[in-house]
Amino acid sequence: MSWFIRTAALVAATAIVAYGVATTEDRTDPRWLALLLMLALLWGIALWPSLGRQVRTMDRTMVHVVAAFGVGFLLVGAQLVRVQALDRERIQSRIYSTGTEVVADPRRQALEEESQRGRILASDGTVIAETQMGDDGRPRRVYPFGPAAYLAGYYSPALYGATNLELSYDAALSGRSEARRLREWVDGILNRPTPGYDIVLTIDPELQSQADRLLGGRPGGIVVLDAHTGAVLAMASAPTFDPNQLSVGTTASEEELTAARTYWESLQQSNDGRLVLRPTQGRYPPGSTFKTITLAGALESGLATLDKVYRDEGALTVDSRVIIEQNRPDPNRVSYTLEEGYGYSLNVVFAQLGLELGASRLTEAAQRFGFGEPIPFDLPVAPSALSVSPEHLTSPAGLAETSFGQGQLLVTPLQMALVTAAVVNDGQIAVPRLVDRIQTPAGEVVDQRQPETWRRAMSADTAAQIERAMRWSVEQGYASGAQIPGAIVGGKTGTAEVGDRPPHAWFIGFAGREEPQYVVAVVVENAGSGSEVALPIGKALLEAALQR
Amino acid sequence: MAARIRLLELQLLVLPALLGIVGLLTVYLSGTGTTRWTWADIWVSLAFMGLVLGTSVWLSLIGFSGDQVLFPLVAMLSGLGLLLSQRLQPVLRDDPGWATLAQRQLIYLALSFGLLWGTLTFLRGLEWLRRYKYTAAIIGLGLILVTMIFGIEIQGARLWLDLGVVTVQPGELVKVLLVIFLAAYLDDYRDLIATGYRLGPLTLPPLPYLLPMLIMWGMSILVVVLQRDLGNALLLFGIFLAMLYIATGRVAYVLAGLLTFALAVYVALHLFSHVGVRIQVWLNPWSDPLQAGFQPIQADYAFAHGHIFGTGLGFGHPEFIPVVASDYAFAAIGEELGLLGTVAVLGLYLLLVTRGMLIALQARDSFVRLLAAGLTVVLGLQTLIILAGNVRLLPLTGITLPFISAGGSSLLTNFLIVGLLLKASESVGERR
Structure with missing residues (x-):
């Protein structure tokens, strides 16, 4: 041939x-x-x-x-x-499981694989999650740093899989990365186990501990950010779960499995959302903190300036609905500038502003802050919403109450923290970052995350105006409890009505030495007024952040 | 005969010796982390090396002039088999009491070498074998019948005879007897079978001369049905077809044979559920992952775990595969020696086949040529069927991997084949 x-x-x-x-x-x-x-x-x-x-x-x-x-x-x-x-x-x-009998590659379950899973570290190296060898020679995933354990999530290959960082960074933790494909491929060929990579968080363990302590187990969530880099310095959630009790490996004994199942059952039965990460997944009516967005919309569209004067006579009737004003500092005074309206948190002023602005411009303003979109983040997030049903904003009453933060608004603490960050970052929102870098167990950096801009929420000029209003609110308005000697502080409290139960207490704020740098958002569920409950927490955290 | 040094053979034997030493070293290093050996640890390897070297020296001393490559190849493969049994011995723990897995394998190897020596010493040429073709056929048929009637079933196939002290697989010897019969018969009637009768424009197959062949075909189908053994049926029939082709050069016979065999298998598939299960498990072991599919799934895991270079001898977990020492020896090699190891083993077998066929090509006597070709086909086809089963190219069958799988009957038979091939190659040397 x-x-x-x-x-x-x-x-x-x-x-x-x-x-x-x-x-x-x-x-x-x-x-x-x-x-x-x-x-x-x-x-x-x-x-x-x-x-x-x-x-x-x-x-x-x-x-x-x-x-x-x-x-x-x-x-x-x-x-x-x-x-x-x-x-x-x-x-x-490939795995086959009937629930009682499993066919899987027994080699994958060999001890050394699990024992080499990477660690999760705080910014100073404090261990949040690691795999330790037990006295019986079996590896166990442990979470020694309680205040941040739930950020790591659980790693429970035998029962419940993984959540949070253990899930979103599973590839890196088990030794796979984009940057080192060749090296890992060679390891695979030579049958060398690639040790898992460590991930280092932006979390400051002292701030995190303090946030966790200040929340004190009350249901709620806290976010502390660096406004310019998007680095998350603290993120607290309560009530929560103990991943130590859920993390059972494939070599776990029958007692450990039973204990984990029992704990899981108790989590399910407690029915208070312990597996929900409130700072990113908890959605609350934002109360008066939302006025920041209404203000941004108004300033951005040229509809008003901070010096524009509004009338507030203690009540406003929109359609058939009467909005009662409870926030006036002086019952005899009826005219207020917009800046004062923000600082004294006057609902009547913001109802008028919202009606002037109209539904479409308010919606646009909220969307520019990221409402309706999942925030790009290392943990699962819930998108914030302006209203549950789209028709709500078409009625003047609905539009009015939305403008001062009630209505059908549902907002996550992380979203409000980003709104505040935009104010002090010239109108731009940085992508929030929880993971700073991925490194080898020896400390060699494999992937260093850089600050990135997520979106522009408003012009730099509008941002400067709102910054002024927030600072006035602390200097002369109702957020005066947040003053820190020698520092620039701005803030806004919120008291979100939720039917018959006590209101959610909110606080958003920023602080810095020469210029604003740190941002905080606090919500405590059904705890009372923002200025009494949430504001002291926010102030303490800003103070602590300034001392870093 | 004057002594003459078999230098090429001695040089080639360096490789199996290296394999034995390095292999044993890694097996012990992986298990204990130390290379401090006691006599008990290494006497099995030393005894094997002694057997191999002794055989080569003895061949030199008697002035044996046959092929010098075949024996090193066989030493390499059986050395690998012994190494595998040494490696599996601590993890398998299937100790019948009188000897460990490796010791048993060594005893079988010693007996096999004895058989090899006997063959080379006492056989005077191979030409005389043709006179006993019908004797061979009758003994072969007798062995098949005896196994069918008195045999015991192991793992669903009735291939073993329990002789009290040991269980043997007479089927192994049947292959050799079949080749002797076919070689002699085809050599006698080759021209008649190749041409057939002319009846006007038509060429009819020479039916009376094909009859013994058709009986063979029927027997192999019977084996599928009664012994539940697709692999051996395929092997017997494959030997038959290959020899028919070698003798006559008629492709039509091969095609017709393959077609009828496929048809018969298809019928068997619908008549006998166990054949269907085998096919089903071959195509998708995950259809029954806890029972019939468990073994192939575990073998797949082992192969996949090996990747290119393998884990290294002693560093893998071949014990997770059920019946690894006989059915899935190749998967154990795949896990611990990797793709390089499996391809190397594949290459060794291909060399063995090529060498065997070269001996056949160079032989003078046409019966010896056919005999050597047939014996080579036995080795090659066995290897191909079991390897194809291991890598799921074909459904898995209970055939053993020549020289490597644990088991006495197949080892003895395969060494007998090697002895016959060496003997056949000796006549080549005398021609020159």
Whole structure:
């Protein structure tokens, strides 16, 4: 046979192998087996010995039989390459489980794999999660730093999988990263276990402890950010769960499994959302803190300036609804500038402002702050919403109450922290970051996260105006309790009405030495007024942040 | 005969010796972290090396002029088999009391070497064997029948005879007897079978001369049905077809044979549920992951775990595969020696086949040529069927991997084949 036909057959065979590997999942996929038949034919053509006519029958046939064996062995080789090199990850991760009986690769459960899972560290190296070898020689995932344990989440391969950072950074923690593909590939080939990478958080453990302590187990959430870099310095949530009690590995004993199941049951039965991370997933009516966004919309559209004067006579009737003003500092005074309206948190002023602004411009302002979108973050987030039903804003009453933070608004503490951050960051929102870097156990940095801008929420000029209003609110308005000697502080309290139960207490604020740098958002559920409950927490945290 | 040094053979034997030493070293390093060996740890390896070296030296001393590559290949493969049993011995713990897995394998190897020596010493040429073709056929049929009637079932296949002290697989010897019969028969009637009768424009197959062949075909189908053993049926039938092709050069016979065999398998598939289960598990072991599919799934895990370079001998977990020492020896190699190891083993077997066929090509006597070719086909086809089963190219069958799988009957038979091939190669040397 000519060299041309042989070459063509070889090329076709190679193409068939590539096509088959790309389109079939398994070595015994009938389509792959059919391709193998074609492959046998093509290889046969390529390898067929050309023997002259004068060669005796038995000599020729013997050579043919050897060639046939060659093709057969090549087919075995093709299957080997698939199972040992191409399909191996698919094969190794395949698991069958009936609930009581499991068929899985026992090698993957070998001890050393779990014992090499990476650590989760706070910014100063405080260990939040790590795998320790027990006295019995079995690895255990432990979370020694209680105030941040729930940020790590649990790692429970035997029962409940993983959550939070243990889930979102599972690849890095178990030794896979984009940056070091080649190295990891070589490790895989040489059968060296790649040790998991450590992830270092932006969390300041002292601030985190303080936030956790200040919340004191009351339901609520706290976020402390660096406004310019988006670095999350503290993120507290309550009530929460203890991941130590849920993290059972594949080598866990029956008692450990039972204990974990019992604890899981108790979490489910307590029904107070212990598995919900309130700072990012808890959605609350924001109360008066929302006035910041209404103000931004008004300033941005040129509708008003901080010095524009509004009338507040203690009540406003919109349609058939009467809005009662309870916040006036002096019952006899009826005219207030917009800046005073913000600082004294006058609902009547902001109802008028919202009605002037209109539903579409208010919606646009909120959307520019990121409402309706999931915030890009390392933990699961819930998007904030301006209203549950879109029609709510079309009625003047609905629009009016939304403008001062009631109505159907549902906002996460992280969203309000980002609103505040935009104010002091010239109108831009940085992407919030919880993970600072990924590094090897020896400390060599594999992936350093850089500050990024998520979106522009408003012009720098509008941001400067709102910053002024927030500072006035602390200097002369109702947020005066937040004053810190020697520091620039701005803030806004909120008291969000929630039916018959006590209101949610809110505070958002910023502080800095020369210029504002740190941002805080605090919500305490059903705890009373913002200035009495949330503001002291926020102030203490800003103070602590300034002393870093 | 004057002594002559078999230098090439001695040089090639360095490789199996290295394999034995390095392999044993890693096995012990992985297990204990130390290389301080006691006599008890290494006497098995030393005894094997002694057997191999002794055989080569003895061949030199008697002035044996046959092939010098075949024996090192066999030493390499059986050395790997012994190494595997040494490696599996501490984790498998299937100790019948009188010897460990490795010790048993060594005893089988010693007996096999004895058989090899006997063959080379006492056989005077191979030509005389043709006179006993019908004797061979009758003994072969008798062995099949005896196994069918008195055999015991192990793992769903009735292949073993319990002789009290040991259980043997007579099926192994049947293959050799079949080759002797076919070689002699085809050599006698080759031309008649190749041409057939001419009846006007038509060429009819020479039915009376094909009859013994058809009986063979029927027997192999019977084996599928009665012994529940697809692999051996495929092997017997494959030997038959390959030899028929080698002798006559008629592709039509091969195609017709393959077609009828496929048809028979198809019928068997619908008549016998166990054949269907095998096919089902082959195509998708996850259809029954707890029972029939468990073994192939574990083998897949082992192969996948090995990747390119393997974990290293002693560092993997081949003990997770059920019946690893016989059915899935290749998967254990795949896990611990990786793709490089499996491809190397594949290459060794291909070399063995090529070498065997070369001996056949160079032999003078046409019966010896057919005999050597047939014996080579036995080795190659066995290897191909079990390896294809291991990597799920074909459904898995209970055939053993020549020279590597644990088991006495197949080892003895395969060494007998090697002895016959070496003997056949000796006649080549005398021609020159």
